[in-house]
Amino acid sequence: MRAVVQRVRRASVTVEGELTGRIDEGLLVLLGVASTDTPADAQWLADKIVALRIFNDANGKMNRSLLEVGGAALVVSQFTLFGDCRKGRRPSFLGAAPPETAIPLYEAFVTAVRAHGVPVATGRFGAMMQVELVNDGPVTLILDSTDAR
DSSP states (O other), rough: EEEEEEEEEEHHHHHEEEEEEEEEEEEEEEEBBBBBBBHHHHHHHHHHHOOOOEEEESOOOOOOOOOHTTOOEEEEOGGGOOHHHSSSOOOTTTTTTTTTHHHHHHHHHHHHHHHTTTOOOOOOOOOEEEEEEEEEEEEEEEEEEEEGG
16 A cells, blocks of 8 residues: 655645545555455554654654644645656556545545544545645655555
């Protein structure tokens, strides 16, 4: 499972003109699910993300987590995180999980984040979405659950 995590002042996602998710201070999580991922990957990644110390403390040092600042998460599915661009000019998405595998794991991730008491907004799995954000910092990190294996 792979995530691009952005610290945001605010973020929103719209599908076909309908606002499906919006947060103020918190994290935008673009989430890709690999065909080899398991529920353990979803749990590990959720635990890691909510505890990352990437919010500023009173001294301006990144020393506080999403849990400590009382922020929210906007989770948007993004299979293109598993795009393989090594050959040719068109990415291959063979490493991305098919929907029947990806949807339950995406939902497991969202559930695991919520279990920490974090408010979670989402996009719509598999839909064409427009994501807007104000990146704070900017702070952008890439995490992969294979790092925990």
